[in-house]
Amino acid sequence: MEKFTLEDVAKLAGVHRSTVSRVINDSPNVSPEVRKRVQKVIHSTGYQPNAAARSLASQRSYMIGLVLPRSVSSFFTDPFFPHLTQGIAFGCNNNNLSLSLFLAGNREDEEKILPRIARRGFLDGVLIQSGRPDEFLIDRLTKSNIPSVIIGRPFLSDGLSFIDIDNVNGAIKATQHLLDLGYKRIATITGNHDSTVTVDRLEGYKKALKAVGREFDPDMVAEGDFSEASGYQAVKTLLPRKPDAIVAQSDIMAVGAIRAMQEVGLRIPDDVAIIGFDDIPVARQLKVQLTTIKQPITRFGIKAVELLIDLIENGTKPARRIILDTELVIRDSCGAKKIREHV
Amino acid sequence: MEKFTLEDVAKLAGVHRSTVSRVINDSPNVSPEVRKRVQKVIHSTGYQPNAAARSLASQRSYMIGLVLPRSVSSFFTDPFFPHLTQGIAFGCNNNNLSLSLFLAGNREDEEKILPRIARRGFLDGVLIQSGRPDEFLIDRLTKSNIPSVIIGRPFLSDGLSFIDIDNVNGAIKATQHLLDLGYKRIATITGNHDSTVTVDRLEGYKKALKAVGREFDPDMVAEGDFSEASGYQAVKTLLPRKPDAIVAQSDIMAVGAIRAMQEVGLRIPDDVAIIGFDDIPVARQLKVQLTTIKQPITRFGIKAVELLIDLIENGTKPARRIILDTELVIRDSCGAKKIREHV
DNA sequence: GATGCAATTGAGAGCGCTCTCACGAGTGTG
DNA sequence: CACACTCGTGAGAGCGCTCTCAATTGCATC
Numbered sequence: 001m002e003k004f005t006l007e008d009v010a011k012l013a014g015v016h017r018s019t020v021s022r023v024i025n026d027s028p029n030v031s032p033e034v035r036k037r038v039q040k041v042i043h044s045t046g047y048q049p050n051a052a053a054r055s056l057a058s059q060r061s062y063m064i065g066l067v068l069p070r071s072v073s074s075f076f077t078d079p080f081f082p083h084l085t086q087g088i089a090f091g092c093n094n095n096n097l098s099l100s101l102f103l104a105g106n107r108e109d110e111e112k113i114l115p116r117i118a119r120r121g122f123l124d125g126v127l128i129q130s131g132r133p134d135e136f137l138i139d140r141l142t143k144s145n146i147p148s149v150i151i152g153r154p155f156l157s158d159g160l161s162f163i164d165i166d167n168v169n170g171a172i173k174a175t176q177h178l179l180d181l182g183y184k185r186i187a188t189i190t191g192n193h194d195s196t197v198t199v200d201r202l203e204g205y206k207k208a209l210k211a212v213g214r215e216f217d218p219d220m221v222a223e224g225d226f227s228e229a230s231g232y233q234a235v236k237t238l239l240p241r242k243p244d245a246i247v248a249q250s251d252i253m254a255v256g257a258i259r260a261m262q263e264v265g266l267r268i269p270d271d272v273a274i275i276g277f278d279d280i281p282v283a284r285q286l287k288v289q290l291t292t293i294k295q296p297i298t299r300f301g302i303k304a305v306e307l308l309i310d311l312i313e314n315g316t317k318p319a320r321r322i323i324l325d326t327e328l329v330i331r332d333s334c335g336a337k338k339i340r341e342h343v
Numbered sequence: 344m345e346k347f348t349l350e351d352v353a354k355l356a357g358v359h360r361s362t363v364s365r366v367i368n369d370s371p372n373v374s375p376e377v378r379k380r381v382q383k384v385i386h387s388t389g390y391q392p393n394a395a396a397r398s399l400a401s402q403r404s405y406m407i408g409l410v411l412p413r414s415v416s417s418f419f420t421d422p423f424f425p426h427l428t429q430g431i432a433f434g435c436n437n438n439n440l441s442l443s444l445f446l447a448g449n450r451e452d453e454e455k456i457l458p459r460i461a462r463r464g465f466l467d468g469v470l471i472q473s474g475r476p477d478e479f480l481i482d483r484l485t486k487s488n489i490p491s492v493i494i495g496r497p498f499l500s501d502g503l504s505f506i507d508i509d510n511v512n513g514a515i516k517a518t519q520h521l522l523d524l525g526y527k528r529i530a531t532i533t534g535n536h537d538s539t540v541t542v543d544r545l546e547g548y549k550k551a552l553k554a555v556g557r558e559f560d561p562d563m564v565a566e567g568d569f570s571e572a573s574g575y576q577a578v579k580t581l582l583p584r585k586p587d588a589i590v591a592q593s594d595i596m597a598v599g600a601i602r603a604m605q606e607v608g609l610r611i612p613d614d615v616a617i618i619g620f621d622d623i624p625v626a627r628q629l630k631v632q633l634t635t636i637k638q639p640i641t642r643f644g645i646k647a648v649e650l651l652i653d654l655i656e657n658g659t660k661p662a663r664r665i666i667l668d669t670e671l672v673i674r675d676s677c678g679a680k681k682i683r684e685h686v
Numbered sequence: 687g688a689t690g691c692a693a694t695t696g697a698g699a700g701c702g703c704t705c706t707c708a709c710g711a712g713t714g715t716g
Numbered sequence: 717c718a719c720a721c722t723c724g725t726g727a728g729a730g731c732g733c734t735c736t737c738a739a740t741t742g743c744a745t746c
Contacts (some may be wrong), residue, residue, distance in 0.1 A: 003702095005701095005702055005703085006702065006703065007702080007703095015725080015726090016725065016726045016727075017702090017703085017726090017727095018704085018705085018725070018726060018727080018728095019724085019725060019726080021703070021704060021705085022724095022725090025704080029723065029724060029725085030724070030725085031723085031724060031725090034724080034725085048458055048461060048462045048463060049462070049702080049703070050399070050462070050463045050464035050701085050702050050703065051398075051404075051462045051463070051464040051465035052395050052396075052398035052399040052404060052464035052465070052701080052702080052703090053395075053399050053464060053701065053702035053703035053704090053731090054464075054702080054703055054704075055394075055395035055398075055703090055731090056393070056395040056396050056399050056701085056702080056703070056704090056731045056732065056733085057702075057703040057704040057705080057730080057731055058703075058704055058705090058731085059704095059731075061394075061395060063443070066444075077422075077624065079420075079422075081425070082424070082425050085444075085446070086446055086448070089444065089445070089446035089448075090446075090448060090452075093446075093447075093448075093452050093455055093456065096455075096459070098443055098445075098459055098465075099443065099444050099445070100406070100441055100442065100443050100444070101409075101428075101432060101442050101443070101444045102432070102441075102442075103428070103429055103432035103433075103436075104436075105429070105432075105433060105436075109433075109436050112436055112439075113436065115391055116439070116441055118391060119391045119392070119393070119394045120391060120393045120394070120732095121393035121394045121395035121396060121397075121731090121732080121733095122394035122395070122441075228625065228628060229624075229628045232628070256628075259630070262605075263630060281420060281572075282571065285571060285572045285575070285599075287602070287606060348731095348732055348733085349732065349733065350732080350733095358695075358696090359695065359696045359697075360696090360697095360732090360733085360734095361695070361696065361697080361698095361734085361735085362694085362695060362696080364733070364734060364735085365694095365695090368734080372693065372694060372695085373694075373695085374693080374694060374695090377694085377695085392732080392733070393731085393732050393733065395731080395732080395733090396701090396731065396732035396733035396734090397732080397733055397734075398701090398733090399701045399702065399703085399731085399732080399733070399734090400700080400701055400732075400733040400734040400735080401701085401733080401734055401735090402701075402734095463702095464701090464702080464703095687746105688745105688746095689744105689745080689746085690743105690744090690745080690746105691742105691743090691744085691745100692741105692742095692743090692744105693740105693741085693742085693743105694739105694740085694741080694742100695738105695739085695740080695741095696737105696738085696739075696740090697736105697737085697738080697739090698735100698736095698737095698738105699734105699735095699736090699737100700733105700734090700735090700736105701731105701732105701733085701734085702731105703730105703731085704729105704730090704731085705728105705729095705730090705731105706727105706728095706729090706730105707726105707727085707728090707729100708725105708726085708727080708728105709724105709725085709726080709727095710723105710724095710725090710726105711722105711723085711724090711725105712721105712722085712723080712724100713720105713721085713722080713723100714719100714720090714721085714722100715718105715719080715720085715721100716717105716718100716719090
């Protein structure tokens, strides 16, 4: 098992190293008998080509990186990220790629990580979670010419390839749903303002209101940070404004919001309706199941990997963009299933 | 920027490739002036050694793998895993290692992943999350001679190196705390029974009861699966037995349990006390802050990486074990801070 | 001034693959 | 039967590093 190389396989099969290489990379130019003989040896010996040698010779590592800048601290508070990571891992498994994970806790980490990521001969490409407006890692990595796909629209998307879900439209659907049900005082809990996700979902919220001639009221907006605790806090701010419905920009913030409302004895959806965003499992597990905007999280991850492969194989120019659709999932937290006598 | 190699740096610095290599790997035998000159060139050109070439020549990849078998589906329902992953990532950053992530969704994934992990020249070692009793991946990987550290005591730990927290003792502390406060009918919500975590924590619970001469009552045990929903369900089973306190084997199950109890109007800790396990952030964010057994999650991850490095550098024999201590964190969910007139 | 020794540098043989090129055998064509 | 052409295989030159060994130098020693 120790140090078993191509050469050894070749000897056992009575052919030249080159031929074994051809079999492994299923090149067409090998006669059926020889191919069979070589495959038999490979199988019986459990031979696996040396990854480093292969990378060096072929200039391909078949490994991609997933980079989470320090700004993505919600990796640990929002189940969205583990799910996304899972989707990406699936995409990698399906395409015989390996996935390398880079988590930066602080600026120092980012500095330390950067040269490792950009090192030639290491990664074929990277997926970078978009972050704040001036994202150090995105800036550096995209400049380093390594094929990169940004997960989520970056603030400056010029010339960059990215994949995102249609946040604007998703928020429109959510707000529209509440409007259709006759709610009048629709508040919203946003993520942190320095995220395009927040910006886009807020824009959708505004657009939906405008579409029915409703005035946008800044007082009906509370800023959170995509954590459960921030949803809880946001409700404290919002309650004095007497909303009858809330658009939460993430399910996990909706969970926090519900907790806060239940504490003061408000019933959902009777007193206040609430709609989330993401459709993570917890949405289904609440006592009052959460109506939400479903993101195709797993598909999102898989598509991201496929887009990156496209860039790796066919060049990064021109920049490509993929926007995935969302879906309104109606459960119980907005009262759509009851007959509403409102309006 | 394209194809800039050691040789190019050498030419610019007017020395031989070997010398540049020495500077990069800070070998002592380089004169100060030359070292300075070479470093200047490296800096000004932004040179980074080719990872594949280096791995091939040195037989070290400076990359380790984190393997999550399909049985670890709670990666997505329990925040414990993202935190652990973070700890591991920190450990890697501190030691200039890269981290490769392998998530298996099903058996097919595991088969597909295995040869990639075991490929020579790819990983220096692997961290494997322990799983079910007959874990396919653990079995295969440890047999393949790649240095491996199991995260969490495996069922069959013979000859394997692993790291775990002291689950038995942690559960003793938890149960003891409730006993000390005078609770009489202490129930417990466990994880899935085919996990050593569950087994160990249940054992601690039993031991603590026995230590004070209390009989163990199987009816006071409800099996969950470390998910919030299972904690919720478990309470439904447990309530008819009228417990006055509950040891939940994870915070997230405690959250579910609390939700269930609040729904039927039980107050915490006045009607039922509850203690969790893990000390994830949510424990602090609940209205009634959760008393819990704190795991040093980040340190756990860092230590795991260090143990693996030890195995890589000094050989895997004899097998090494690290058991980390837990800590009782007293908050409000057990009533310890009020003066109890019970007993 | 011959000798020994440490410090510094250069030379070059790998590491285990891929991939182009050359070669020989087999096939078809006029 | 000479020719071109395809197909399968072998040869061997890299890929960009590391690391051992040899060569060179400077300096102390006797």
